[in-house]
Amino acid sequence: MSTAPMELQSERVIVQAPLSFTGSTKRILRLTEPSRSLALKTVxxxxxxxxxxxxxxxxxxxxxxxxxxxxWTFIAAWYLLWGIFLVPYRLIRRGDRNxxxxxxxxxEILDAAIAAQALANKHVAGRD
Known part of the structure; x- marks a missing residue:
């Protein structure tokens, strides 16, 4: 019996800007994830x-x-009109998302370490 590993919250963070081709695509495709109502389902x-x-x-x-x-059409037009002026702002915002x-x-690492320590303490306490 194998279970799929749980997806961590940090894996769901999209670092790319919403007004980038990659960032907008990832956000649009997120609508089709299994937890969403628009997900592709089997019948x-x-x-x-x-x-x-x-x-x-x-x-x-x-x-x-x-x-x-x-x-993508909107993003291309946005870059052609204003993109060069927003490069410093976008770099700062990307750093914030990172x-x-x-x-x-x-x-998540701290939570995993605390859980492992609690399990070890419970195991040691069970021996006494």
Whole structure:
């Protein structure tokens, strides 16, 4: 019996800027994660339910493609008009997001160490 490892909160942090091609794509694709209502799902049942799910999933993929195209068009226009002026600001904000992710990773490591120590103390106390 194998279980998938739990995703850590620091792994969910998107470091790229929302007004970057990579950052906007990651945020749009996050809509399709299993925990979201828009996630692609499997269907067990009659053939027409499977067909309906395929059609709905196809519409979802099409909608995400259109949303990504619109976002990328807006981002390209934004960079052409204002992008060069915002480079220092974007570098500062990226540093803030990196520090946020690093702080989350540090907290997760501390939590894991505390849990391991508590388990060891419980094991030692059980021997006495």
């Amino acid at each position: 067990v049942g009659p053939w027409w339910k499977g067909t309906l799910r395929v059609l709905l999933d196809s519409l979802l993929v099409l909608a995400l493609g259109v949303l990504m195209l619109l976002a 520090r946020k992710r690093d702080a989350l990773q540090h907290r």
